[in-house]
Amino acid sequence: MDLSSPDKSSQESRFSRLHGLIIGVNKYKAVHRQDLRGCVNDAKSMRDYFHSIGVPPDNLLCLFDEKATRKGILDAFESHLIDNPHIRTHDPIVIFFAGHGDRMLAPKGWHASDGMVEMILPHDASYEGTGSDNPSDQEVGIRRTNTLDTDKKYVYGIPDLTLAFLLYRLSQEKGNNITVILDSCHSGSGTRGEIQSRNSHDSKAPPIPEDLDEQLRKSLPIDYPSELKHNITSKQTSGKLMAPSLETHILLAACQNDEQAQEIPNDDQESDEMSCSGVFTSTLLSELRKCDLETTSYTTLLRNLLVARSEYYRKTFERTALQTFQCEGRNQDRILFSVQYAISKGKIALMPTRDKSIYRVRVGRAQGIVPGTEFGVFSDNMDAMAPPIAILVARDVGSVDSHLHGIEPNKLQELPQNAYATIIKYNDHSNGVRVWVDQALRQDEFWRNILTILESLPISWADSRRSHDVELISTGDGIELKGTHLIPGELATSHFFAQHLGAKRLVEILTAIIYFRFHLKHHNQEAPVRDKIEMKLRELNEKGSWGSIVYDPTGNDLFGKGVTDGTVVTLYPDSNKVFGMELINNSSENLYPYVLYYDFEDYSVGCLYEPPGRTVKAPLPAGKSLTIGYGSGGSPPFQVDFTNPKSNKEYGAFVLFVFGQWVDIGYLQQPSPLEPSSSNGGGNLKRKLHGNHKTTVWDNIIVRAEMIKKK
Template sequence: MSAPSRIDSFQRKVPKIHALIIGINKYKQPHLHPDLEGCVSDAKSMLRYFTDLGVPEDHCLCLYNEHATRDAILNAFMNHLINNPDIKPFDPIVIYFAGYGDSMPAPESWKTADWTTGMILPHDASTIDEKQCYNHGIPELTLRFLLYKLSQEKGNNITLILDSSQFKRNTRGVRSRSSHDPNAPSIPDTLDLELRKSLSVDFPAETEHELASKLSSRSFMGPTLETHILLAACKSQERAQEITNEDFDLGDIIEPKASGVFTTALLKELRKCDLSTMSYATLTRKLLADPASYIIQPQTFQCEGRDRDRLVFSVQNSILKRDIGVVQTSEKGVYRVNIGSAQGVVPGTEFGVFYPDPKPSHASSHTDSTSTPRMILAATDVGPTISQLRNLRSNGPPEIPIDAYVTILRYNDHDGVRIWVDEAVRQDKFWQGVLMKLDPLPIVWVASRINHSLELFLSNGDLELRGSHWIPGQFGGPHTLKRAMESGELVNRIDAIVYFYFNLKVQNDQAPVRDKLGIALRELKAGSTSQRSPGYEAQGGDLFGDNVLAGTVATLHADLDKVFGLKITNNSEHDFFPYVLYYDFEDYSVGSLYEPPGRTTRAQLLAGTSMTIGYGPGTSSPFQVDFTNPKSEKEYGAFVLLVFSEWVDLACFLQDSPLTTDSFSNERRCTEYRPGIWDKLAWDSLVVRIEMVKGK
């Protein structure tokens, strides 16, 4: 049963790994948490595996038994990992814990999905500290804050390995790694608050948003923010078991005397696999395909994380998931890849660039699977199947060779609208009161001014708001919300701006027909007339050009003397009800350019056909392309085509500008969009991003 001491000779070396290894057999309160037998030996086996891989021993901080106190574990996260200058961006980081886990009711303010929180128990769990406070375990919220900060500082090449469990109920004959103090006091809201504040991840930060939205059936510490890969001993309702190691032929106990079922199986597989080809997903399949016959109770090994197709301890993809070719465009610093929104890419998705050393020290010219990215690119213009990438961290990006490729490091497609708040606003009690009332909205409050939609400043006591548009890192002119307004009206106006961004992000992740949809903008001229209304005919070409397919920004010229119409195309095999909305970034209004006449009508956009809006058959009106603000030099907007297999009420998407000086009514006229609301329908969308400049 003990892990083999030899590592297969073909195994690649991974000297860049940095690890925090924790193993606890003995607890300070043994009457509450009886001694375990295999955790320290499991932790030492993990250390031996890493040193056999060529990892310098000083890259691994090991905390055993009485050295693994609560403070020691938290300090190790900060000093050995987060603040360690020797760890470079995207170096592999491994955090291993073997010991007791537990679960307790969570404070209400933590807003966990099932009102409970899992935790790992340090050596001094259930004791009273020098401040006469009860020593709780380290809860999931604290661990998520630490992992989020670590991923921001060092990249998300992080593997969390947990050989513990949180299931309270004990089963006779099973030695499990879960324990509970029945007399433990409730967890205070402020547990680890000072630590969380020091990490510059503020309320209700992405980590809290993640915890609140996490499905209760997921494993303890299952990632949803792309911070790490989780390898766990069991499901949330199972027990992590440890067993006695015996020589079944002689009946003798062998060293180590006990070990965890999960750690033993994991190390056995890791030692014999080829890390240059083994992904996390494949590793887990192999573990599950060879269940241990000595397990007393069901124990299902877990692997969670969006990046399970990465090679183990790497940010590169396994051979089963094709690397993405990247080419440099004619514009310096701009690159193109054949992957887009249909594959989950959004503006802000980060890609790592890899290519072989031009002067390799050995015969092979292939990129080492342990290599870290040579540069980071971010998606700026995203089409259904094509994206343009830019290097946002450098003004003079180097040219890349023809054999370069990229892998996705972070999708950055969080559901909430990301808002950055200046410290002066945070300290102002009036505005804090207003922002607190936004709590139910789909908002992620961010600590850094990177990849966010809105930013809020204090200006002479008023709130100055700036919103992002289609040019990465650039924001529109400031808008001011007056302190003199009623608190409720201020909340309504900010609510409308939040939903402007939130609803604009709504898309079907499966993209079932996106590549079969088309939309073209045509200038119109007066044609034949009737007694009822003038007729219009299209002239000239499609003013959107190739920007719809490429996902790039189309340039339009404002001109009050011209009128325009649209042609929408459905090359799929399905009939659809079409809707065309226009999102105006200048004043955050959303208007309808076309919607079906009513729920009793038939689908208008038939399979394999096109229809026109503003000209040709039908009664829809043409529209003008002009500035919302007459003083503008440039404005931004978006045409959004949505198609559904049934009639849908989209009234809640439409709104007047929340920035008008008159009183603003934010009464929504239909159920607000929420993920999954259209799951029973066939639907999809197409977004055309535009910049409007002064007429020629």
């Protein structure tokens, strides 16, 4: 059976619930905005594609040219999507826009990256009215227009912040199974003969008013983002701690913000009128038609798009400028247009090399891999208890990737197409977690079997009760686990686990705790940028702006000398206060930062910040800073609170990882293994990581913290 051609009736059943808003603008009302030629074609092609997979015509609202006014688009967003009673929670929703984009200075009070606002341009973006000539068109010299009324009302594009508010509201009403597709760009205008870019800037546009779309934002049923502050930043599992713009939707975009989205003439011309298509949309549709919609994730789709893009540019490099296709959002491992996760989620992808006996994986030294680490190879149709198909060993280990060989050198490894790898044995315990076990447990057969299973993990058995990380003590009917607060030998936390939990569950808990401590201990001994990175914790004050609440830092850096000297930072939990961070890069490297919080109370690892996608530019460039929780960083503020409400004192660690390229840090994050719902502890390095086989900078900074209840 051809797996790329799933049963059409099942497809039509699933996609009969999909709703969409499809917008294409070729013609612009103002003369100074050059008309485009391929946007309506792209929108119609996208519409036809969704019809072909079973989406009913009435589910798609299409706005072309004169219908795609600013008011028309915003009204359609509300009436056809947000307020549509036929859309149920988690039904798939698609929003497609092809047309001009623009960038303008952000008004005072708007927090925007580099002080600029990006926007999509509707048909009527410019002055409007019938009073006299449009000032923006006075020097065009093509034709006279009457688009300026007596009060010189200007129709602005729809800014990214307005779209963020609308998407947040839509996700609250209908769930976050939302895909946004943008084939437009915001960089400087430009054309290349027959090649045209989808951007347009009005140099005579008046500044954006601070209250633009204020009434629309005030119509939100909740206060964005102040409610996010409480929902996202309370001590939850890692998925809760992230920017709303990453959580509400998946974004597929034509290019980075300093590149140009281009449209090119179609090859199959059947008339004298030139027909065009967007490079991004045509490539996207081609890949969508080829893929298996029942199993393909957004991550896989982006990888296919980038491969197809490379092939395309090899043929047309003299005609077109480079576009780096984008995929952003927290749920990129989901199956396309679904809330289900792909089969490959949580597994390490095996990539063939020219040498048939060697495979490449995207985990390396930064993830604790060393030469000799063993990987088991499995396939999706195997029994859960079956042994691995093959065992591969890491030989050539880079910063964020490794080459795997068979145990027998140069022997060809014939593996199934759907094979994946997991780590089964580290074989290097020199930097592992040091565990001391009391004699009573060593002599008990039940616990001896558990300890034998744990030997494949990155641990070493301590001979004495000095300078160790974890100790296991028999309590008669179970064990007491004591752990250090980052200082070997200084025990600070204690948990009890009863034997009646069973061997399987106890192994899961202990495995997650060991990985928690292993990743916390692991660091780059060369420390290439550690002394050139600053990390500051600041309390934030609320203030009203732009129809919502924004935050400004106040007071001193609460980390103090915790970053430079490694001293323990004391914080006082207060549910009425919110906090943010500032990262400062004084190095010459462009960095991708990740901020995690390791909670010693429940052994969970939550993410406070991660870059929005694998193809975005480095969020922390050389010589620049990035704010988290305020400013233009794109993340909500967070709270400092006890995990256990009855606690008077708890411990944790803020950890900053920086890489010279994007990586997937899913292998680091985990829910609390102490909760009954935890299934595997989340500890294994089983998530796909993105990177090339080359040396890339990586480093980390750890700030130890104690939370003390105020008396």
